[in-house]
Amino acid sequence: MSILVFGSTGQVATELRRQAPEATFLSRADADLSDPDACAAAIAAHKPDVVINAAAYTAVDRAEEEEALATTVNGDAPAAMARACADLGVPFLHVSTDYVFDGTGTDPWQVGDPVAPLGAYGRSKLVGEEGVRAAGGAHAILRTSWVFSAHGNNFVKTMLRLSETRDALNVVEDQIGGPTPAADIAATLLAMSAKMRAGQGGGTYHYGGAPATSWAGFAREIFTRAGRDVTVTGIPTKDYPTPAARPLNSQMDGSTLRTDFGIDPPDWRAGLDAVLRDLTV
Structure with missing residues (x-):
């Protein structure tokens, strides 16, 4: 099975490269997502069996000032990819986000719950979801949350960096979600790809780490698992203002992913241990 992956250096793309080195990975130089037509042309040229979009505009705060660009990258490009895949008759897998929800309530989000993004990033990702569905081909949209790995910029690496010079930190405690290892997202996408190539599954799915926790709990x-002596004081979101609003509730119900693909939520604590080993802390 030939797999074409958009993205080469991001967290999920890096893990896909580790797990499926035989796949073809397109960097920004190969296919810039700010040019949706070029993305579609790349798919037509490669003629893969499966396409995975692991590239995105992920600067949540900057998106408030660059919504047009974010929408092109996160919305128009995936839609163009999905149409190209539909033309070829091959499955298209696309990574989305909990940010399509408004974060209200306390129950995990179901796939069919109403979407209501709080900011530009969430709106741009929702445009992408709608475009992928509208393309009419075999597709899977995988909404995930709080991605972390040993690569790129993420919460784990930020906390470890801060712990080098500080022994106490204030961290938001009223945002609840599931930290999700990029390695598990990659493994899930590959497992889904194989089954979708065989005609199984398709639609929108949720994949978030378990058990649920807060950023402060995370x-x-x-720090405990890394052996760092840092005191964490939980604070409310209002005490840590950001340009873009964050969902308070990012819990994701993964029951449809279990039903269609037999995939359960990952234990983020095991994933954290693996990341810490990678970072040799």
Whole structure:
């Protein structure tokens, strides 16, 4: 099975490269997502069996000032990819986000719950979801949350960096979600790809780490497992203002992914241990 991956250096793309080195990976130089037509042309030229989009505009705060660009990258490009895949008759897998929801309530989000993004990033990702569905081909949209790995910029690496010079930190405690290892997202995408190539599954799915925790709880676990003596004080979101609003509730119900593909939520604590080993802390 030939797999074409958009993205080469991001967290999920890096893990896909580790797990499927035989796949073809397109960097920004190969296919710039700010040029949706070029992305579609790349698919037509490669003629793969499966396409995975692991590239995105992920600067949540900057998106408030660059919504047009974010929408092109996160919305128009995936839609163009999905149409190209539909023309070839091959499955298209696309990574989306909990940010399509408004974060209200306390129950995990179901796939069919109403979407209501709080900011530009979430709106741009929702445009992508709608475009992928509208293309009419075999597709899977995988909404995930709080991605972390040993690569790129993420919460784990930020906490470890801060712990080098500080022994106490204030971290938001009223945002609840599931930290999700990029390695598990990659493995899930590959497993889904194989089954979708065989005609199984398709639609929108949720994939978030378990058990649910807060950012403060996540930080405490990072420091404990890394052997760092750092005191974490939980604070409310209002005490840590950001240009873009964050969902308070990012819990994701993964029951449809289990039903269609037999995939359960990952234990983020095991994933954290693996990341810490990678970072040799």
